[in-house]
Amino acid sequence: xxxxxxxxxxxxxSAAIWCINNKIIITPRCTxxxxxxxxxxxxxxxxxxxxxxxxxPLQGWxxxxxxxxxxxxxxxxxxxxxx
Numbered sequence: 001x002x003x004x005x006x007x008x009x010x011x012x013x014s015a016a017i018w019c020i021n022n023k024i025i026i027t028p029r030c031t032x033x034x035x036x037x038x039x040x041x042x043x044x045x046x047x048x049x050x051x052x053x054x055x056x057p058l059q060g061w062x063x064x065x066x067x068x069x070x071x072x073x074x075x076x077x078x079x080x081x082x083x
Contacts, residue, residue, distance in 0.1 A: 005061075024042070028061060039054055039060075
């Protein structure tokens with residue numbers, strides 16, 4: 001997925017780090033040969049959800065950070081940082 005690399009903004013990176021620290025893992029996964037299509041997996045609270053839509057790799061990375069911001073804004077006051 002390195003072709004057409006997506007560069008996240010500072011806000012997107014902050015949200016992604018917050019998600020990782022709060023055990024919300026969002027991962028683009030290849031669904032086709034040579035990784036020309038991806039789906040997003042979201043793991044949270046021991047549950048795995050898969051976005052049914054397929055994306056190009058570039059769109060997938062952009063969508064990953066969109067999800068990170070969504071979860072940050074939704075849970076930043078409610079998710080506890082306990083290990």
